[in-house]
């Protein structure tokens with residue numbers, strides 16, 4: 386189990402300071418605190434594809450989203466899973482914690498939690514596609530850059 390943030394693809398850090406330097410520029414460099422779910426069903430996990438109209442279009446990610454001020458990661462994740470998939474999840478143990486600097490999008494602090502139980506039927510409310518895939522097949526999907534170390538570890542049976 387990985388407890389401390391890992392820096393994946395840290396060569397992107399230097400590039401980020403070159404963009405959005407002007408005074409009126411968007412605050413894209415603020416650290417975004419995010420909680421995401423590894424929803425497990427036997428040897429499979431649920432993955433979600435971003436829509437064509439979103440940044441990082443059509444890349445795959447795990448369901449979840451940003452923490453609201455004062456919200457715990459578990460509460461944020463439960464809320465996001467209701468909103469995105471229409472399920473009431475029991476948020477299980479934290480599996481890993483990753484910090485990543487996106488080249489054009491600032492930094493994210495991601496906490497991933499296992500979800501072994503939920504109530505309701507999974508309903509795709511916001512994604513292009515949602516799909517159950519075997520852990521060993523994860524590397525054949527184009528995941529967001531921050532997730533790639535995790536994908537390798539999951540496929541090799543290292544984390545779960």
Ligand SMILES: Nc1nc2c([nH]c(=O)n2[C@@H]2O[C@H](COP(=O)(O)OP(=O)(O)OP(=O)(O)O)[C@@H](O)[C@H]2O)c(=O)[nH]1
Nearest residue numbers: 417419421440446447448449450451493495529531532
């Ligand atoms: N839900 C989720 N977000 C992830 C993952 N990996 C990763 O880098 N992220 C990043 O974490 C942020 C989650 O924000 P969000 O879900 O609330 O909203 P969003 O995609 O519309 O992003 P934005 O509001 O920053 O543009 C995004 O910037 C997303 O790119 C992941 O596996 N799951």
